[in-house]
Amino acid sequence: xxxxxxxxxxxSNEEEPVHLPCNHSTISGTDYIHWYRQLPSQGPEYVIxxxxxxxNNRMAxxxxxxxxxxxxxxxxxxxxxDAAVYYCIREETxxxxxxxxxxxxxxxxx
Amino acid sequence: xxxxxxxxxxxxxxxxxxxxxxxxxxxTSNPNLYWYRQAAGRGLQLLFYSVGIGQISSEVPQNxxxxxxxxxxxxxxxxxxxLSDSGFYLCAWSPGRNYGYTFxxxxxxxxx
Numbered sequence: 001x002x003x004x005x006x007x008x009x010x011x012s013n014e015e016e017p018v019h020l021p022c023n024h025s026t027i028s029g030t031d032y033i034h035w036y037r038q039l040p041s042q043g044p045e046y047v048i049x050x051x052x053x054x055x056n057n058r059m060a061x062x063x064x065x066x067x068x069x070x071x072x073x074x075x076x077x078x079x080x081x082d083a084a085v086y087y088c089i090r091e092e093t094x095x096x097x098x099x100x101x102x103x104x105x106x107x108x109x110x
Numbered sequence: 111x112x113x114x115x116x117x118x119x120x121x122x123x124x125x126x127x128x129x130x131x132x133x134x135x136x137x138t139s140n141p142n143l144y145w146y147r148q149a150a151g152r153g154l155q156l157l158f159y160s161v162g163i164g165q166i167s168s169e170v171p172q173n174x175x176x177x178x179x180x181x182x183x184x185x186x187x188x189x190x191x192x193l194s195d196s197g198f199y200l201c202a203w204s205p206g207r208n209y210g211y212t213f214x215x216x217x218x219x220x221x222x
Contacts, residue, residue: 032208043200043213044154051208087153096142096161096207097169100154 003027004088009105012078020073020104022088027068032091034098035062035073037084044087044100047073083108112137116201116214123221129174129188131217133201136182141203143184144211145176148198160184196221 005023012018024033032051036044048055048062050071055062061074075082087103116133123129135141142161146154156169158176166176173192177185184201201214 034210036211041198041216041218043202043216044211046210046212049208049210091207096204097144097156097159097167098211099156100146102153 003090003092003099004101006086006088006101006104008102009107011107011109012075013109014080015077018075018078018082018106018108020075020086020088020106021070022072023070024088024090025069027090028093029068030093033062033064033071034089034091035060036087036089036100037082038087038103039084047086049091078106078108080108080110082106112203112212114201114203114212114214116217118217119215120218121220123191123219125193125221126190129186129191129195129219131186131199131201131219133184133186133214134182135203138182138203138205140181142206143178144202144204145184145186146200146202146213148200150197154200158186191221193221195219 032049034049035047037047038044048057048060050062050064063072085103085105087100089098113136144159145157147157148154158168160166160178163178163181174188199217202211204211
């Protein structure tokens with residue numbers, strides 16, 4: 001039970017922003033939200049994570065809703081190399097592990 | 111800097127044969143270690159994790175076992191492989207909660 005819900009697939013055009021949504025309506029107050037992405041035949045790559053405040057790094061931004069029941073991963077300018085499966089994951093307070101769901105397959109059109 | 115090594119990259123094994131996959135982490139101490147499996151076209155399934163030497167937690171009952179004989183070494187084993195054990199096996203490490211995970215390059219196992 002991944003406890004997050006993501007769309008199966010999304011499409012974007014190159015050089016346009018991409019907003020990848022994730023619902024985690026049963027999240028508890030101290031669960032972190034992590035995002036990873038995976039290219040074919042490779043291991044997942046860490047993208048970003050956060051708790052309550054919006055987070056930014058060189059790869060992306062993470063916008064967390066005020067009630068924390070949803071979040072959005074923002075890629076500011078999509079490139080062809082951003083085409084991957086993106087996973088949104090809750091890191092639960094009670095455990096030292098991440099449980100992956102099925103993720104969102106992002107297609108970037110040239 | 112920290113690095114994670116996982117080998118072999120690919121493996122073809124007959125049904126009923128044993129398995130041993132090794133994962134090592136360098137440049138850190140007392141990492142949390144994880145084994146995941148990914149079937150073709152599916153998401154990742156957590157198999158085992160360890161927060162210290164000799165401490166192994168199993169997420170799902172299966173034909174596999176894990177061991178952590180040293181602080182930065184994590185081994186995935188099977189005594190007798192099944193066809194259903196085929197998949198992409200990934201090792202990962204983390205310094206602890208609220209840190210990102212770093213994954214190895216994976217082992218693609220085909221049981222024939």
